[in-house]
Amino acid sequence: MTQTTAESAVRKQRAQIRVRTLRTDRWWLAPVLTFAGLFLFLIYGFWAMFDLSMLAGSYIAPFSSPCLAAATCPEGARLFGFAPFGDWYKLPPGLLILAFPGGFRFTCYYYRKSYYRSWWMSPPACSVAEPHSKYTGESRLPLILQNVHRYFFYVAAIIGLILTYDAVLSFRDADGNWGHVGLGTVILVVNAVLVLCYTFGCHSCRHITAGRLNHFSRHPLRYKAWTLVSKLNARHQQFAWASMVSIVVADLYVRLVAKGVINFPFA
Amino acid sequence: MGYKAKFRVWRGEGGEGRLEDFTVEVNEGEVVLDVIHRLQATQTPDLAVRWNCKAGKCGSCSMEINGKPRLGCMTRMSTFEEDETITVTPLRTFPVIKDLVTDVSFNYQKAREVPSFTPPADVKPGEYRMQQIDVERSQEFRKCIECFMCQNVCHVIRDHEENKPNFSGPRYFIRIAELDMHPYDVADRKEPAQDEHGLGYCNITKCCTEVCPEHIKITDNAIIPMKERVVDRKYDPLVWLGSKIFKRQR
Numbered sequence: 081m082t083q084t085t086a087e088s089a090v091r092k093q094r095a096q097i098r099v100r101t102l103r104t105d106r107w108w109l110a111p112v113l114t115f116a117g118l119f120l121f122l123i124y125g126f127w128a129m130f131d132l133s134m135l136a137g138s139y140i141a142p143f144s145s146p147c148l149a150a151a152t153c154p155e156g157a158r159l160f161g162f163a164p165f166g167d168w169y170k171l172p173p174g175l176l177i178l179a180f181p182g183g184f185r186f187t188c189y190y191y192r193k194s195y196y197r198s199w200w201m202s203p204p205a206c207s208v209a210e211p212h213s214k215y216t217g218e219s220r221l222p223l224i225l226q227n228v229h230r231y232f233f234y235v236a237a238i239i240g241l242i243l244t245y246d247a248v249l250s251f252r253d254a255d256g257n258w259g260h261v262g263l264g265t266v267i268l269v270v271n272a273v274l275v276l277c278y279t280f281g282c283h284s285c286r287h288i289t290a291g292r293l294n295h296f297s298r299h300p301l302r303y304k305a306w307t308l309v310s311k312l313n314a315r316h317q318q319f320a321w322a323s324m325v326s327i328v329v330a331d332l333y334v335r336l337v338a339k340g341v342i343n344f345p346f347a
Numbered sequence: 348m349g350y351k352a353k354f355r356v357w358r359g360e361g362g363e364g365r366l367e368d369f370t371v372e373v374n375e376g377e378v379v380l381d382v383i384h385r386l387q388a389t390q391t392p393d394l395a396v397r398w399n400c401k402a403g404k405c406g407s408c409s410m411e412i413n414g415k416p417r418l419g420c421m422t423r424m425s426t427f428e429e430d431e432t433i434t435v436t437p438l439r440t441f442p443v444i445k446d447l448v449t450d451v452s453f454n455y456q457k458a459r460e461v462p463s464f465t466p467p468a469d470v471k472p473g474e475y476r477m478q479q480i481d482v483e484r485s486q487e488f489r490k491c492i493e494c495f496m497c498q499n500v501c502h503v504i505r506d507h508e509e510n511k512p513n514f515s516g517p518r519y520f521i522r523i524a525e526l527d528m529h530p531y532d533v534a535d536r537k538e539p540a541q542d543e544h545g546l547g548y549c550n551i552t553k554c555c556t557e558v559c560p561e562h563i564k565i566t567d568n569a570i571i572p573m574k575e576r577v578v579d580r581k582y583d584p585l586v587w588l589g590s591k592i593f594k595r596q597r
Contacts (some may be wrong), residue, residue: 093362094508095443097435102414102434187570189551196550203502206554207414207439215507219547227574227582283567287575294530297478313567 099208107205114198117321119192124328125182127329129174133338139246139264141334142271142327146242149173177239184236186228189283190320230284240272240279246271262346264333271323271330278319281312350429352382357436360445366434367513373424378511379435380408380419383447395446399487403560406494410447411436416496416558422427437501451495457515460543461522465534470515477530485525487568490561491518497565503548514545517555517565527576537580540573 088150101107132152133231134144147153150163152173185191196202203210218226247268255258279285290306293299312319336342352373355366371386378397387394394440399405408419413427413434427433441449451484466475497517498504504511515523523544527536547554549573563569579586 098363217548296480
């Protein structure tokens with residue numbers, strides 16, 4: 081057998097195999113589907129941001145909640161009872177809201193994985209060579225800004241609670257009487273639950289509850305919260321997609337009811 | 348029932364080599380390493396392969412099977428179609444010594460760069476008192492068998508050899524996390540994790556977690572918690588302010 085010593089020049093060489101990958105499975109399928117899913121979500125979000133049909137009876141479209149702009153939401157913000165952005169505000173009302181949950185999802189550790197793989201191909205799949213000649217990851221600008229994630233979490237948690245409040249209000253009919261349950265109520269409740277599961281299963285939330293501690297035994301309540309968040313966190317990817325689908329379904333449903341396209345009993 | 352399988356095995360020394368085709372007998376219940384050993388016994392007596400326990404616990408027989416990092420001893424032949432050609436190559440991130448044997452000393456170098464467990468000066472061995480819940484989180488990381496498949500699959504160094512000096516890799520991020528989460532470790536590991544070990548290079552695409560034969564949640568339980576701890580230390584002004592106001596130890 082040939083003896084190879086540590087000093088050998090050729091020893092420092094990797095196996096020279098001039099193909100991008102030797103994988104034989106359909107490794108490309110997940111990034112393609114992820115790309116398509118995220119693209120469709122962005123397209124819908126862009127449309128919803130400009131669409132003004134956000135109120136239908138007691139329902140409010142999640143992409144436009146809380147309603148903050150007086151010009152486009154004459155009833156004012158239900159949560160605060162007034163519209164903080166007066167008639168001077170001319171931009172789409174969704175813009176005021178979507179920047180925060182959008183930023184939360186953009187900097188989310190799961191979404192980072194999904195779009196780094198599917199959009200930036202860094203890498204497209206495990207053991208598949210990426211096309212970039214240089215890589216510094218999140219060690220410098222601009223990607224080091226991903227570390228702002230926890231601040232988006234703080235705002236997203238508030239918005240998640242507002243969506244829950246909206247879901248509770250959807251048990252009222254158009255005249256404000258409690259006891260109404262329509263298809264929209266069910267959709268908004270399911271959406272609120274999924275958004276909360278996604279938001280409070282976030283890695284930053286896990287860190288804030290007790291992940292930063294080294295002595296769980298000294299903080300039993302925080303430890304309990306950490307175990308609960310960890311359970312949600314283990315399904316973070318599933319909740320990310322489920323809540324993304326549910327928020328589009330809920331938003332589209334309310335807008336279609338508001339436009340009169342959906343007009344059946346118990347809508 | 349036995350059958351004849353088609354194997355393509357990378358053979359060579361240093362970086363130079365080629366994929367060679369073989370037809371080799373496979374019997375029921377065998378794993379890829381068994382077939383490699385049969386190749387050695389019947390066709391290629393000088394084929395080099397590193398192995399030891401044949402039980403998935405020593406981490407020696409790491410190789411790439413159909414392009415994926417796998418343990419040869421834990422990859423059942425029954426997971427492949429009988430007419431499928433199975434391609435076996437050495438780990439692609441490390442220099443080849445011969446055939447399927449790579450030089451993984453990069454990892455040992457990185458291991459030496461992580462300071463060892465550092466207890467408080469006033470606590471003597473035998474005086475450590477810890478609750479189970481305080482240590483069980485980092486016990487997960489002690490399952491590591493050092494197969495280095497996480498290091499191999501990580502694109503930060505797999506696709507960018509130039510990053511090796513600045514990046515320790517997932518195996519050592521779990522080591523750093525294990526120590527940083529230890530109730531009695533007092534060494535500063537957060538800033539070094541970012542500045543010396545290259546934690547910021549990780550873009551959490553989770554390939555390390557996917558290939559771990561011990562199913563350690565490397566990304567979710569070690570790398571991301573360490574990234575959050577680094578944010579506490581370096582990037583979060585509220586945490587900084589809180590530490591000043593409440594005189595908390597950071």
